[in-house]
Amino acid sequence: VCRNPRVLGCKDITVLKHASHHHVTLTCQLNSTATLAEVHQIISQVETQLYQGFPQVQRFTIHAEPVNR
Incomplete structure (x- = not known):
């Protein structure tokens, strides 16, 4: 997930x-x-990457948190 440069x-x-x-x-x-x-x-991109990387997982719930950087 953290490979995504926007995360x-x-x-x-x-x-x-x-x-x-x-x-x-x-x-x-x-x-x-x-x-x-x-x-x-x-x-959505992160979710797609996770489902591809972990096919045994039936559901991912991803919360977004804003941070100042």
């Missing part, structure tokens, strides 16, 4: 497993000057 950091990563189902939640820190459309695009 400034990741935190609060939680993995829940119930039987064979995995659910991952995480917070991605993004520049506070990003527009809502940019945030949506970045999070």
Whole structure:
């Protein structure tokens, strides 16, 4: 996730497993000057990368957090 140059950091990563189902939640820190459309695009890209990298995970929930940098 943090390989994406527009993601400034990741935190609060939680993995829940119930039987064979995995659910991952995480917070991605993004520049506070990003527009809502940019945030949506970045999070969509991150989500795609995660599903490709972790096919065993059924659901990712990604929260965006603005940071000043």
